[in-house]
Amino acid sequence: MIAQKTDEAFLAETSFDLLALAGRINGGGDITRAEAEECFRLRGQVIYDLLYAANKVRRHFHGNKVTFCSILPSKFGRCSEDCKFCAQSSFNATGIEPYPMMGPEQVEQATTFARDNGASAFGIVNSGRGPTAREWPAIMDAVKAMKKVDGICHCATLGTLNEEQARDLKEAGIRRINHNLETSERHYPNIVTTHKWSDRVRTLQIARAAGLETCSGGIFGMGETVEDRVDLGFSLKDLNPHVVPLNFLHPIPGTPLEHMKPLRPLEILGIVATMRLILPKQDLKVAGGREKNLRDLQSWIFYAGGTSGLIGNYLSTYGRANAEDLRMIEDLELTWDDDRVGGTDPAAPEAPAAPARPGLSLPVLA
Numbered sequence: 407m408i409a410q411k412t413d414e415a416f417l418a419e420t421s422f423d424l425l426a427l428a429g430r431i432n433g434g435g436d437i438t439r440a441e442a443e444e445c446f447r448l449r450g451q452v453i454y455d456l457l458y459a460a461n462k463v464r465r466h467f468h469g470n471k472v473t474f475c476s477i478l479p480s481k482f483g484r485c486s487e488d489c490k491f492c493a494q495s496s497f498n499a500t501g502i503e504p505y506p507m508m509g510p511e512q513v514e515q516a517t518t519f520a521r522d523n524g525a526s527a528f529g530i531v532n533s534g535r536g537p538t539a540r541e542w543p544a545i546m547d548a549v550k551a552m553k554k555v556d557g558i559c560h561c562a563t564l565g566t567l568n569e570e571q572a573r574d575l576k577e578a579g580i581r582r583i584n585h586n587l588e589t590s591e592r593h594y595p596n597i598v599t600t601h602k603w604s605d606r607v608r609t610l611q612i613a614r615a616a617g618l619e620t621c622s623g624g625i626f627g628m629g630e631t632v633e634d635r636v637d638l639g640f641s642l643k644d645l646n647p648h649v650v651p652l653n654f655l656h657p658i659p660g661t662p663l664e665h666m667k668p669l670r671p672l673e674i675l676g677i678v679a680t681m682r683l684i685l686p687k688q689d690l691k692v693a694g695g696r697e698k699n700l701r702d703l704q705s706w707i708f709y710a711g712g713t714s715g716l717i718g719n720y721l722s723t724y725g726r727a728n729a730e731d732l733r734m735i736e737d738l739e740l741t742w743d744d745d746r747v748g749g750t751d752p753a754a755p756e757a758p759a760a761p762a763r764p765g766l767s768l769p770v771l772a
C-alpha cells in the first residue's frame with residue numbers, strides 16, 4: 407500500500423526572493439533544483455506569493471492567451487497494465503464497462519464537436535500498453551476520420567509506440583502524441599510494475615524523432631515525495647515537450663490508490679506554480695482533477711501559471727459544462743489562442759453523453 411506522505415518538512419517562506427526568481431526566469435535564467443524544492447515545500451498563505459511569481463512568468467512567456475483541448479476515450483478498459491491510479495487496468499476492480507475501438511464515424515463526430523465547442527486540440531485516447539498489429543488499421547481509420555475535420559490540432563494517446571507506428575502517425579497527419587511520465591523514475595515502480603518509466607521516455611524520444619510534437623506530464627497526489635516532484639519537473643524540462651498536462655489524483659474506488667487523500671486546492675495551485683517556474687515556456691495544461699480537487703479555486707489555475715485545460719469530459723469522469731469554462735475565460739479577461747479555429751459560443755450545447763461508466767471518478771490521461 408502506498409503511504410500518504412505526512413513527514414515532509416514544509417516551509418512558511420522561501421530562503422530567496424520569489425519575485426527576483428521570476429525576474430531571473432523572465433530574463434532567460436533557470437530555477438535551480440534547490441529553489442524548486444523549496445517552492446514545492448511551501449504551505450499556507452505564502453503560496454499566494456508563489457502564484458504571483460508564477461503569474462509574472464506566465465504573462466511574460468505566454469501573454470494572456472489560453473487554450474483548451476478535448477479528448478475521446480476511443481478504446482476503453484481491459485488494459486494489460488497495472489497502473490495503480492487507473493480505472494481501466496484489468497488489475498483493478500473498478501466496475502467500468504469496457505468497449506473496443508470506436509468506429510470512424512464516432513471519431514469524426516467527436517472531433518467536429520470538440521472543434522465547434524472551443525477546443526484547440528483533440529485527441530483519441532486508447533487504453534492498453536500500446537497498439538497491436540491487429541488494432542493498427544482501426545487506429546489509422548480513426549486518424550483519417552479526425553483529419554476530415556480541419557481547424558484543430560490532431561493528437562493521439564496510444565501508449566507505447568515503435569518507430570514505424572510513429573512514422574505512420576506523422577504521415578497520416580497526427581501532430582502531437584500524449585504520453586505522460588506520470589511521476590518520477592524513483593516512484594514509478596510503486597505505481598506501475600508491468601512496464602518501466604524508461605519505456606515511456608523511449609516512446610517520447612521515438613515520437614520526437616518521427617517529427618511528432620510531444621505532450622507529457624504527470625499525476626500528483628500518488629504518495630510521491632517533494633523530491634519526486636522535483637525530479638518529475640526536471641525530467642520534463644530535459645525532455646522539453648510542447649505541452650505538459652498536470653493531473654491531480656481523484657482516487658477511484660477499486661484501485662490500490664482508492665484511500666489516498668486528495669491534495670488540497672492551495673497545494674495543487676502551488677504545484678502548478680512551481681511547474682511554471684521550472685517550465686516557463688511550455689503549455690502547462692491543468693487536466694485531470696481540476697473540477698473535483700480544486701472546486702471553487704479552479705479559475706486560479708491561470709494565475710498559478712497554467713495556460714490550458716481540458717474541456718468536456720475526461721476519460722472516466724464527466725467534466726463540467728463547456729459554457730462554464732468559456733465564461734470563466736471571459737470573466738478572467740483572458741483570450742483564446744488566435745491560432746485556434748472553432749466556435750466559442752458560451753451558449754453552445756453540451757457534449758453528447760459519454761458511454762456509461764458506473765462508479766468511476768478518476769480523470770487521467772493514459
Ligand code: SF4
Binds near residue numbers: 486489493495534
Ligand atoms: S494508465 Fe493507460 S496503460 Fe495504465 S492501466 Fe490505464 S489505460 Fe492502461
